[in-house]
Amino acid sequence: MNYSPTKILMLFFLGLIAAGAALLSLPAARTLESFSFINNLFTSVSAVCVTGLSVVDIGTYYTKFGQIVILLLMQLGGIGYMFVSTVITLLIGKMALKDRRIMQDMFDISSFAGLKKLLLKAIFFVLAIEFIGAIILTLFFLKDFSFxxxxYYGVFHSVAAFCNAGFSLFPDSLSMFANAPVVLYVISALIILGGLGFFVIVDIYDTYKxxxxxLxxxxxxxxxxxxxxxxxSFVMFLFSWSAPDKGLFYFINNSFFQAVSSRTAGFYSLAIVDFNEFVETALIFIMSIGAAPGSTAGGIKVTTLALIFVFIRSVLRGDESYVLFKRRIPADIVKKAITIFIxxxxxxxxxxxxxxxxxxYLRPLDVIFETISAFATVGLSFGITEDLSLGGQIVAIIAMFVGRIGILTILMFMLSPSNKVKRIEYPEARILVG
Structure with missing residues (x-):
């Protein structure tokens, strides 16, 4: 039996998505008698892939049971990538050498003992951060709601923010809190921490301890x-809004929040549809970047962007080595970054x-924006998600799934390194470029 970790990860996500769609289709999960399975499948994929796009208003379409299902799907989808792969690896213990190398390469861990230790620390930090965020949000919400x-709102939005999922139980995302700095900055902090990745959080903690x-x-x-x-992003948003009746701090708070959320999470505090085409185009590239490897966000990852610039700098200088922070980066890692980017x-x-x-019927720019939002698992939309046809929803579902599983993971599964020794070395040839 083949215990390929990439197959296990895909099966885990597919199983979780199927279970989520089935649970959301139960009468107890929805407020209406009639339902569309594709809508529930879309919501399940979006939650598991921590995207936040939705063809329905989850705050009114789903009951408390359905919303709790979405909450669990976000949590499992957010931390499941690391947790499931690690547990399966440790329990099976009979993987082929090729698959062990793939697993270690995916998580940049030199030993499985180190991987297990990292996992335990990661779970502790995730739960601790989400707990603190939930407490602060709960205390704020007590002004307007019962305990x-x-x-409930505090826990849901804390998990959604840390997992960079972008789902909200309030109408129009977090627009009603545009004048509430506490909510904006707590959600921003959770998004940032979730986007840094488990490796970074643990490294910062270990460095301090x-x-x-x-680092x-x-x-x-x-x-x-x-x-x-x-x-x-902050500077761009700061100069994109104009409302003389609002104070300076209003724009600073919301610009910072939108700069944080637009890259990975998909929450919004001010109307996204009011952005001009320049901001929409810029957001397409910002969403594509995403956050860090090992995080709850998607995109090409910030490290990939850094290595692309390192590669370009080395080519322009005629340097055959790749240096970052006075450290030489192996050529195979740079090649992976270029591959992911392309x-x-x-x-x-x-x-x-x-x-x-x-x-x-949609504007090409809106189509590209929606596609990148789904593929990079961000969740921002110019209001066209709920109007997607069946075919459009299926395209978005596939994009979200591929974006969450990760390009490198799929490539490693399809084009895993071979142990065979090359027997033929061809002569070198040069071609003109540029």
Whole structure:
């Protein structure tokens, strides 16, 4: 029997999606007698793949039972990638050497003992962060709701934020809290922490606890690129809104929140449809970047973007080595980054073309935006998700699934490294480029 970790991961996500769709189709999960299975399947995929796109208003379409199902799907989809692969690996213990190398390469762990230790720390930090976020949000919601309802809203939105899922029980996402800095900054903090990834959070903790002088190069890269993308996004949003009757801090708070959320989570506090085409185009690239490897977010990942720039710099300088933070990066890692970058945008173009076939009435820019939002598991929409046809919903479902599983994981499954020794070495040839 083949215990390929990539197959196990895919089966786990497919099983979770199927179970979620079945539960959401139960009479106890919905407020209406009539239902559409494709709508429930779409919601299940979006929750498991921590996207946040929805063809229905989950706050009114689903009952408390249905909403709790969505909550569990978000949580399992958010942390399940690491948890399931690690547990299966440790329990089976009989993987082929090729599959062990794939698993270690996916998580950048030198031993399975280290992987188990990382897993336990990651679960502790996830639950602790979500718990703290839920408490703060609950205390704020107590002003307007009963203790039980405030607690329910606090837990749901804390999990949704940390998992970068973007689902909200309130109408129009978090627009009603545009004047509530506490909600905006708590949700932002949860999104950022979820987007940093388990590896980074644990590394920062270990560095502080062990009083090490330096963070790992991976952590430095994630923090630097994330901060840079956030800063650029913040400035863009700050100058994109105009309302003289609102104070400066109103725009600062909401610009920061939208800069954080638009890259990975999909919450919004101000109307997305009011953005001009420049902002919409910029958001397409920002959503494509995503967050860190091992995080709850999608996209090409910030480390991939960093390595693309390192590669370009090395080519322009005629340097055969790749250096980042005074550390030499192996060529095979740079090649993986380039591969991910190219295939991501190739698949994005393919999904966009497929969506155009079913939704030809939409503006091309809106189609690309919706596609990237689904493929990068962000969840922002210009209000067209609920109007997608059956074919359009299927395209979005496939895009969300592929985006969550990860391009590198699928490539490793299809094109895993071979143990065979090359017997033929061909002569070198040069061609003109550019």
């Amino acid at each position: 039980l309802r405030a607690s 062990q009083k090490r002088l330096h 790992t190069t991976h952590t430095k890269t994630v923090l630097a690129v994330s901060a840079g993308v956030l800063a650029v 295939i991501f945008f190739a698949l994005a173009a393919l999904f966009s073309a497929a969506l155009v076939l079913f939704e030809s």
